Amino acid sequence: xKRLLLSSxxxxxxxxxxxxxxxxxxxYRVGTSSETDNIMSKAYWDLWNPEVQAKIDHNIELFRKAxxxxxxxxxxxxxxxxxxxISHDLIFGAHIFNFNQLGTVxxxxxxxELFGTLFNSATIAFxxxxxEMQPNRPRFKGEYWDTEEYWNQIKDPNKExxxxxxxxxxxxxxxxxxxxxxxxxxxxxxxxxxxxxxxxFGEFCPEEEKEKINSLSREELYKLTPSQIEELIPTYSQxxxxxxxxxxxxxANYYGDRLHSWDVVNESATDFGLGxxxxxxxxxxxxxxxxxxxYTFESFKKANRVFPSNVRMNIxxxxxxxxxxxxxxxxxxxxxxxDIMGSQMHLFNPQxxxxxxxxxxxxxxxxxxxxxxxxxxxxxxxxxxxxTITSPGDDxxxxxxxxxxxxxxxxxxxxxxKMMGITWWNVVDGCGAPGEPTISGLFTRNMEPKxxxxxxxxxxxxEWKTKRVIKVREDGTAxxxxxxxxxxxxxxxxxxxxxxxxFYLKKDGDGFQTxx
Numbered sequence: 001x002k003r004l005l006l007s008s009x010x011x012x013x014x015x016x017x018x019x020x021x022x023x024x025x026x027x028y029r030v031g032t033s034s035e036t037d038n039i040m041s042k043a044y045w046d047l048w049n050p051e052v053q054a055k056i057d058h059n060i061e062l063f064r065k066a067x068x069x070x071x072x073x074x075x076x077x078x079x080x081x082x083x084x085x086i087s088h089d090l091i092f093g094a095h096i097f098n099f100n101q102l103g104t105v106x107x108x109x110x111x112x113e114l115f116g117t118l119f120n121s122a123t124i125a126f127x128x129x130x131x132e133m134q135p136n137r138p139r140f141k142g143e144y145w146d147t148e149e150y151w152n153q154i155k156d157p158n159k160e161x162x163x164x165x166x167x168x169x170x171x172x173x174x175x176x177x178x179x180x181x182x183x184x185x186x187x188x189x190x191x192x193x194x195x196x197x198x199x200x201f202g203e204f205c206p207e208e209e210k211e212k213i214n215s216l217s218r219e220e221l222y223k224l225t226p227s228q229i230e231e232l233i234p235t236y237s238q239x240x241x242x243x244x245x246x247x248x249x250x251x252a253n254y255y256g257d258r259l260h261s262w263d264v265v266n267e268s269a270t271d272f273g274l275g276x277x278x279x280x281x282x283x284x285x286x287x288x289x290x291x292x293x294x295y296t297f298e299s300f301k302k303a304n305r306v307f308p309s310n311v312r313m314n315i316x317x318x319x320x321x322x323x324x325x326x327x328x329x330x331x332x333x334x335x336x337x338x339d340i341m342g343s344q345m346h347l348f349n350p351q352x353x354x355x356x357x358x359x360x361x362x363x364x365x366x367x368x369x370x371x372x373x374x375x376x377x378x379x380x381x382x383x384x385x386x387x388t389i390t391s392p393g394d395d396x397x398x399x400x401x402x403x404x405x406x407x408x409x410x411x412x413x414x415x416x417x418k419m420m421g422i423t424w425w426n427v428v429d430g431c432g433a434p435g436e437p438t439i440s441g442l443f444t445r446n447m448e449p450k451x452x453x454x455x456x457x458x459x460x461x462x463e464w465k466t467k468r469v470i471k472v473r474e475d476g477t478a479x480x481x482x483x484x485x486x487x488x489x490x491x492x493x494x495x496x497x498x499x500x501x502x503f504y505l506k507k508d509g510d511g512f513q514t515x516x
Contacts (some may be wrong), residue, residue, distance in 0.1 A: 043359020052410030089484035091421025093121030273323035316342030342385035
């Protein structure tokens with residue numbers, strides 16, 4: 001059934017693209033064809049040369065595939081067995097922030113169909129400020145202003161306070177019904193712009209403490225020690241710690257293990273690198289503003305206690321350097337359960353992608369390999385948790401440049417040993433946060449597919465899926481090497497009866513054994 005849906009879906013999308021938007025597959029393959037040269041400069045292909053591509057192919061073969069062994073007790077040698085991969089071991093995700101918000105039923109349906117076809121994982125928005133607009137009133141359950149009907153009447157959705165922040169229950173239920181992996185983003189984050197509710201300071205800091213702290217400039221405040229700041233605002237210090245802990249407990253109690261993973265703390269490596277994570281302090285002089293002391297450690301310890309043990313605990317950051325790696329090592333040495341290391345890669349500026357096409361040293365293979373090597377030293381699986389690749393322009397060439405960059409980077413990321421997932425950020429043009437590019441999607445605002453969609457679909461649903469017919473050997477086994485993930489295997493027994501079974505290929509030797 002899923003394969004039929006996929007075939008219908010892809011056919012549907014191809015029917016929307018006119019001849020002027022149809023991009024030949026060869027445009028995305030490595031080579032020096034005239035089509036490719038017209039898109040990217042020679043300097044670009046000098047960086048992404050055949051030797052680099054061969055290394056990528058070698059590592060994909062080494063790290064993303066395994067040898068399966070199927071044991072058929074009662075099949076004759078030479079009998080044919082059909083093997084078809086139905087899902088990936090690696091996460092290919094996207095955020096689902098625009099659930100029911102795209103303005104028409106047709107657009108919303110196309111958007112939803114991506115989950116289960118192109119994407120097997122969804123990042124769900126739990127930003128504190130829009131999630132709990134009023135204290136003790138978290139937006140778990142959808143209200144009228146979360147419905148498709150409501151959003152279809154809104155002329156300027158960007159001005160709505162819950163734009164890109166749907167109520168979570170409808171999204172969770174949708175993903176569960178489709179068998180999509182669910183990832184929560186994010187529990188703890190220091191930024192006032194996107195995360196901290198206005199009421200946190202407004203309602204839980206007494207007036208006398210507000211007067212004291214507002215009388216100081218940031219420079220004056222940060223000259224004080226954490227203990228001195230705590231003495232200045234004792235009630236707010238206590239309430240800030242309490243309410244952030246309360247949020248962790250509420251999310252864990254409400255969802256249990258329904259979400260597979262969470263970004264427990266987002267973008268805290270800068271504070272670690274500045275030496276501001278001090279064990280025992282009640283206050284952290286974060287670069288964002290005042291935060292609970294040692295907030296990354298304290299958040300993980302609380303989350304480790306209250307979430308079920310099978311929920312994966314992620315840390316997430318854009319600071320892909322030694323500070324981040326050392327922070328993760330430090331946290332784990334201090335007893336934090338951290339399962340996955342998130343890494344962001346945002347090419348927000350369209351000029352960056354034009355510079356890449358011209359061969360400038362931005363996200364080159366060498367840069368990416370060095371970055372991933374640094375993060376891998378923490379010893380954890382890596383999730384490319386937020387990916388933005390912007391079109392240099394909203395024209396045919398700009399869109400094709402975006403697609404070529406996306407194809408090559410996805411291939412490189414897919415080849416990294418520690419990589420466990422890659423998540424595209426803004427899927428639809430014009431649906432990013434304020435300040436983010438309007439043409440970084442895989443689809444136009446009207447949900448028309450762009451070349452980048454075809455490039456990723458070709459990789460995820462064609463090149464990186466194993467489908468073949470194999471034959472039983474003299475010893476009754478049938479073997480093949482394929483991409484890791486779930487498979488369906490079909491065969492006929494001696495009487496002509498058709499059988500099928502599923503198995504998960506994760507490591508060499510995985511398979512199944514049939515019995516009489």
